[in-house]
Amino acid sequence: MDIDIISEQENPMLHRTDVRFRIVHEEATPSRLSVRDSLAAKLNKDSDEVVVHKLDTKYGMRKTIGYAKVYDSADHAADVEQEYMLDRNKIGADEEGEEEAEA
Numbered sequence: 001m002d003i004d005i006i007s008e009q010e011n012p013m014l015h016r017t018d019v020r021f022r023i024v025h026e027e028a029t030p031s032r033l034s035v036r037d038s039l040a041a042k043l044n045k046d047s048d049e050v051v052v053h054k055l056d057t058k059y060g061m062r063k064t065i066g067y068a069k070v071y072d073s074a075d076h077a078a079d080v081e082q083e084y085m086l087d088r089n090k091i092g093a094d095e096e097g098e099e100e101a102e103a
Contacts (some may be wrong), residue, residue, distance in 0.1 A: 001023055001024075001025045001030050001034070001035075001038060002023065002024040002025075002038060003021055003022070003023050003027075003035075003038055003042055004022045004023075004024075005019060005020075005021050005034060005042070006020040006021055006022055006065075007019070007020045008020075011083065014071075014076070014077065014080050015071055015072040015073070015076040015080075016066075016070060016071045016077075016080070017069070017070045018067070018069055018070075019039070019043075019067070019068045019069070019070055020065070020066070020067055021039065021065075021066050021067075022063060022064070022065055022066075023035065023055075023063065023064040023065075023066060024062060024063055025062055025063075025064065026062065027085050029055060029057045029064055030055075030064070031060055031087065031088070032052050032055065032088060033090060035048050035052055035055065035066060035068075036051075036052045036068070036089055039068055039070075040054070043070055044096065045070055046074065048074035048091050048092075049070060049071045049072070049073060049074055049075065049076075050068055050069075050070050050071075050089075051068060051069045051070075051071070051081055051085055051086070051089050051091065052066060052067075052068045052088075052089060053066075053068060053069065053085065054066055054067040054068045069081070074092075076093065077091060078091065078092055092102060
């Protein structure tokens with residue numbers, strides 16, 4: 001899986017950078033979590049700071065265009081993003097499990 005950054009746009013009010021990227025892959029469309037981890041590694045960020053919003057693959061093509069939001073910290077991501085998007089990207093799932101175990 002090869003990731004190329006198409007554009008980056010700073011959004012200082014929300015402490016994030018909006019990133020558009022292109023993925024060239026050999027097999028099926030990669031999973032959201034594998035894209036998130038690869039994009040975080042490419043941008044030198046922690047995985048919990050990257051929220052992948054969209055992956056668009058045309059039928060039969062080996063290229064995917066995507067959109068992600070890269071936050072300054074995981075706390076900023078948790079404050080701004082909607083719950084379903086945090087669930088899809090598995091952000092904060094470990095913390096919630098620990099809180100339920102304590103109760």
